[in-house]
Amino acid sequence: MAAKDKKTEQHIIDTAMHVFFTEGRLHATTQDIADAAGVNRTLIHYYFKSRDQLFDAVFEKARLESIREAQSVLGAALPFRKKIEQFVDVLLKRLETYPYLEISMTTSMHNGQPFRDEVPEIFMQQFLQEVAQEMNKGTIQRATPVHFIMNLFSLVIYPFIVKPLNQHLFGLNEQEYEKIVKERKTVIMNTLFN
Amino acid sequence: MAAKDKKTEQHIIDTAMHVFFTEGRLHATTQDIADAAGVNRTLIHYYFKSRDQLFDAVFEKARLESIREAQSVLGAALPFRKKIEQFVDVLLKRLETYPYLEISMTTSMHNGQPFRDEVPEIFMQQFLQEVAQEMNKGTIQRATPVHFIMNLFSLVIYPFIVKPLNQHLFGLNEQEYEKIVKERKTVIMNTLFN
DNA sequence: CCATGATTTAACAAAATTGTTAAACAAAAG
DNA sequence: CTTTTGTTTAACAATTTTGTTAAATCATGG
Numbered sequence: 104m105a106a107k108d109k110k111t112e113q114h115i116i117d118t119a120m121h122v123f124f125t126e127g128r129l130h131a132t133t134q135d136i137a138d139a140a141g142v143n144r145t146l147i148h149y150y151f152k153s154r155d156q157l158f159d160a161v162f163e164k165a166r167l168e169s170i171r172e173a174q175s176v177l178g179a180a181l182p183f184r185k186k187i188e189q190f191v192d193v194l195l196k197r198l199e200t201y202p203y204l205e206i207s208m209t210t211s212m213h214n215g216q217p218f219r220d221e222v223p224e225i226f227m228q229q230f231l232q233e234v235a236q237e238m239n240k241g242t243i244q245r246a247t248p249v250h251f252i253m254n255l256f257s258l259v260i261y262p263f264i265v266k267p268l269n270q271h272l273f274g275l276n277e278q279e280y281e282k283i284v285k286e287r288k289t290v291i292m293n294t295l296f297n
Numbered sequence: 298m299a300a301k302d303k304k305t306e307q308h309i310i311d312t313a314m315h316v317f318f319t320e321g322r323l324h325a326t327t328q329d330i331a332d333a334a335g336v337n338r339t340l341i342h343y344y345f346k347s348r349d350q351l352f353d354a355v356f357e358k359a360r361l362e363s364i365r366e367a368q369s370v371l372g373a374a375l376p377f378r379k380k381i382e383q384f385v386d387v388l389l390k391r392l393e394t395y396p397y398l399e400i401s402m403t404t405s406m407h408n409g410q411p412f413r414d415e416v417p418e419i420f421m422q423q424f425l426q427e428v429a430q431e432m433n434k435g436t437i438q439r440a441t442p443v444h445f446i447m448n449l450f451s452l453v454i455y456p457f458i459v460k461p462l463n464q465h466l467f468g469l470n471e472q473e474y475e476k477i478v479k480e481r482k483t484v485i486m487n488t489l490f491n
Numbered sequence: 492c493c494a495t496g497a498t499t500t501a502a503c504a505a506a507a508t509t510g511t512t513a514a515a516c517a518a519a520a521g
Numbered sequence: 522c523t524t525t526t527g528t529t530t531a532a533c534a535a536t537t538t539t540g541t542t543a544a545a546t547c548a549t550g551g
Contacts, residue, residue: 111527127407134509142528148510149528153510205459209458209462210321212465213397214322231467244488247477247480250484258451258452261450261455264403264458268406283441294488295488327538327540336498338539339499342541346540348538
């Protein structure tokens with residue numbers, strides 16, 4: 104039953120990802136996750152020895168997915184602006200699925216969850232060079248290249264993270280916030296490019 | 298002893314804010330907080346009936362501080378650009394003290410922590426009008442005014458939130474990240490203004 | 492100094508959570 | 522059909538956490 108094996112194991116991981124990264128319940132119990140997965144709590148210990156090891160599996164999968172996704176766009180052979188546009192799309196789509204992903208991973212890293220792969224990603228180093236070239240062309244603001252990517256991530260991700268806070272601050276209801284979100288991509292592109 | 302009274306009560310709140318918003322340990326126990334405050338756990342129940350009520354007090358204080366700070370700058374009679382510059386300074390300073398503030402408040406709001414004051418802030422509505430005027434002048438990108446403030450918050454706050462994630466992604470050590478942070482203000486101003 | 496409120500100590504009950512074990516049951520593979 | 526593997530059930534121990542209580546001690550204002 105190697106097939107079903109992996110299937111259930113992955114189902115538990117996926118459910119945990121949903122609980123952590125979609126619902127933002129980073130300190131959900133093993134029982135919570137078992138319930139959400141429609142599975143007995145004992146089964147979680149059967150596949151993952153402990154809560155910590157389930158965490159490890161979840162974070163490793165999330166990390167790999169994020170990197171693969173970023174790489175597939177940023178590493179592609181595309182005109183720079185087109186590439187950024189696509190990447191914004193990818194990020195926005197992922198945020199709909201996992202609004203709490205970055206926030207959770209950061210919190211966890213801060214509280215001792217280590218990254219398995221401590222090596223910086225190579226594709227990112229390559230992309231940084233591409234950014235530098237673009238700065239020389241004058242299409243984007245001249246600065247240390249990481250700033251461009253920081254700006255990109257910030258502008259896309261942050262408004263999703265603090266949605267409830269923003270709704271209160273600006274006095275926006277659900278629909279009004281939806282409307283703003285729809286405008287975001289254009290605003291972001293205009294902000295990033297000269 | 299009304300004086301000492303409030304003193305200790307505030308000390309506990311301040312300590313909790315430190316634990317939550319500086320260290321990012323949002324699910325610290327009452328014992329953790331008592332220890333950090335150098336105080337007996339029973340005393341926490343003496344001042345705050347329950348963990349939840351301590352939470353309420355902490356979040357209410359954080360919220361009021363944030364609003365007061367924002368208001369004092371954004372509500373001041375200053376040229377627009379100068380105002381934004383000052384606000385970036387204020388935000389950056391606050392982030393050094395409480396890097397996990399926004400992230401924590403958002404997570405908590407999502408998990409049921411309600412805002413006492415559900416009324417949107419008036420000063421923000423006024424400031425939004427100021428932003429609209431500035432857009433008409435052409436000094437900043439033309440869009441729905443909230444976008445400008447979203448951009449501002451995003452660009453300043455997000456890189457702090459995901460510092461560990463960014464360090465890994467870009468392969469930056471502590472000093473290198475410090476250097477980037479120092480450059481942030483200029484980059485942000487250049488990004489926000491045409 | 493003494494009365495009052497602040498703070499600690501100790502001890503405890505109740506609940507929640509994690510982790511373990513053994514037995515039973517289900518389903519699919521050989 | 523029988524063995525193996527996946528899954529559930531039940532019961533339990535250990536730990537952590539919250540919340541409560543009563544008594545003792547400390548500090549200070551009147």
